[in-house]
């Protein structure tokens with residue numbers, strides 16, 4: 001992955017945040033948040049399938065791998081077995097607690113742990 005050694009102590013879900021924060025201001029804009037979830041869309045068809053989600057979750061070494069299918073079901077609001085751009089927008093909106101259009105690292109940590117816990 002070529003991860004800088006200074007980030008060696010960060011957890012995989014945090015790496016995902018920093019990797020997606022291309023403006024490097026410790027906030028995810030809506031675009032950066034969408035791009036974070038686009039990482040999961042392996043075939044780039046704008047939909048995240050359950051298989052894509054599970055494989056990427058495992059590949060990224062994110063926590064609670066055995067629950068990845070459940071996390072997928074929670075994100076797939078209309079239960080059509082795909083996470084589409086509207087559903088990604090909902091995730092990004094959910095993570096932005098103060099509604100300022102940006103997900104701070106605090107908001108990210110707080111919501112990630114709440115949402116993706118066993």
Ligand SMILES: [Ca+2]
Pocket residue numbers: 041042043044045046047048049052
């Ligand atoms: Ca896809």
Ligand SMILES: [Ca+2]
Pocket residue numbers: 076077078079080081082083084087
């Ligand atoms: Ca869906």
Ligand SMILES: [Ca+2]
Pocket residue numbers: 096097098099100101102103104107
């Ligand atoms: Ca915010």
